[in-house]
Amino acid sequence: MNKKLYITIYILFFLTMMMLGSVYTYSIYRPFIETQFQVSITVSGLPYMFSLGFYAISMLITGKLIRKVALKILIVIGAMLLAGSWIGVAFSTNIVMFTLFYGVFMGISVGILYGVALQFVQRYATFHPGLFVGLMLLAFGLSSVILAPISRLVIEMFSTQTLFLYYALFSGLVTIPIVIMYPWDHHDFHETTSKSIPYIRLLTIFTLSTMIGLMMIGLTNTIGVNYYLFDAVDVALIISGLALLNALSRPIFGYLLDHLGFKKTAMISIGSIITASVINSFNLGSSIMLFGFGYSMYWFNLGAWLSIMPNYIKKKHGKDMYASLYGKVFLGYGISAILGTLFSSVILDFFGKTLYLYVFIMVLASVLFIFIRKESE
Numbered sequence: 001m002n003k004k005l006y007i008t009i010y011i012l013f014f015l016t017m018m019m020l021g022s023v024y025t026y027s028i029y030r031p032f033i034e035t036q037f038q039v040s041i042t043v044s045g046l047p048y049m050f051s052l053g054f055y056a057i058s059m060l061i062t063g064k065l066i067r068k069v070a071l072k073i074l075i076v077i078g079a080m081l082l083a084g085s086w087i088g089v090a091f092s093t094n095i096v097m098f099t100l101f102y103g104v105f106m107g108i109s110v111g112i113l114y115g116v117a118l119q120f121v122q123r124y125a126t127f128h129p130g131l132f133v134g135l136m137l138l139a140f141g142l143s144s145v146i147l148a149p150i151s152r153l154v155i156e157m158f159s160t161q162t163l164f165l166y167y168a169l170f171s172g173l174v175t176i177p178i179v180i181m182y183p184w185d186h187h188d189f190h191e192t193t194s195k196s197i198p199y200i201r202l203l204t205i206f207t208l209s210t211m212i213g214l215m216m217i218g219l220t221n222t223i224g225v226n227y228y229l230f231d232a233v234d235v236a237l238i239i240s241g242l243a244l245l246n247a248l249s250r251p252i253f254g255y256l257l258d259h260l261g262f263k264k265t266a267m268i269s270i271g272s273i274i275t276a277s278v279i280n281s282f283n284l285g286s287s288i289m290l291f292g293f294g295y296s297m298y299w300f301n302l303g304a305w306l307s308i309m310p311n312y313i314k315k316k317h318g319k320d321m322y323a324s325l326y327g328k329v330f331l332g333y334g335i336s337a338i339l340g341t342l343f344s345s346v347i348l349d350f351f352g353k354t355l356y357l358y359v360f361i362m363v364l365a366s367v368l369f370i371f372i373r374k375e376s377e
Contacts, residue, residue, distance in 0.1 A: 013117040014139045015174040020110045021143025028151045032160045037095040050103025056334030058111020063327015072182045074116050079175035081109035086168035090161045119323045122314045130311040134254025141247025207332035208368040213302025215340030228285030238292045242299040249303035262312045266372045272297045273365045277358040
């Protein structure tokens with residue numbers, strides 16, 4: 001693939017990743033969904049939960065298919081599902097139909113296009129691959145920063161249906177050119193998966209590292225407003241900044257991995273998580289500035305590990321094994337979302353204090369340190 005075509009497709013994939021990230025601005029229009037379909041908070045959470053689950057499952061399946069079919073075929077399937085899902089969401093008449101399109105079909109399309117975009121970069125980026133993967137992941141993280149306020153404005157001016165139809169339109173505008181321009185580059189690798197690959201250890205590392213971030217991102221507003229009694233507007237402003245840090249950490253840690261290697265980069269991440277937890281343990285809501293700083297490390301490091309793990313797998317096991325292996329390891333994202341929510345809820349309900357949550361995070365980080373020590377560069 002020539003350089004000009006690569007850059008063009010890279011930009012289009014970057015915009016596509018932003019559209020994929022729009023799925024996770026769900027909290028913006030969730031209240032409107034509850035009103036429209038007259039459902040409870042618990043029921044309104046089902047589309048988002050299904051979307052996360054099918055996203056992880058789709059990544060696993062896509063990782064296997066990438067080794068057997070042309071990326072162009074997967075791009076076509078993903079593009080059709082993405083635009084079609086937004087149209088289906090726009091015209092949903094009940095929560096079941098909404099969950100089917102938003103949770104199932106949307107989750108599948110995100111997993112396909114996310115996996116294909118990363119495989120594209122891993123396959124063709126020969127110069128600073130970690131940085132270029134991180135920049136691609138930056139788009140996914142930036143979505144909540146850029147599209148969330150725009151989405152709220154569109155809903156207030158028009159309706160949720162208008163917003164979803166706009167999403168369908170822009171999804172088509174960025175994916176159809178990729179379908180047209182992307183070459184038929186099918187490669188039948190015929191490689192044999194090595195039994196020596198420590199899949200369980202990689203899965204455990206990714207699960208533990210993402211659990212910390214996913215758990216605390218979901219609790220930032222609740223802890224800031226309900227436990228520490230900070231002003232809701234101030235906490236909302238802090239969260240906007242944290243979302244930006246989450247996005248920026250992806251190219252930063254991709255660059256660090258390129259230059260420092262896996263262990264040193266991972267230790268920087270673990271060290272910052274433990275430091276943040278110590279600060280939070282002493283602060284406990286006394287200072288909103290320290291609250292913002294401490295929680296910024298949790299948001300920052302979730303983005304970090306979404307960049308570290310795919311780059312490390314490709315660097316250590318090769319680009320031919322990357323898609324299949326990372327698809328399996330990405331199951332840890334789904335596992336961590338479930339376990340993190342469960343454990344944090346139990347800790348807060350049982351103890352009623354955030355201190356024990358920070359102790360739990362330090363324990364997780366210590367276990368993560370042990371597993372990383374066993375990894376070879």
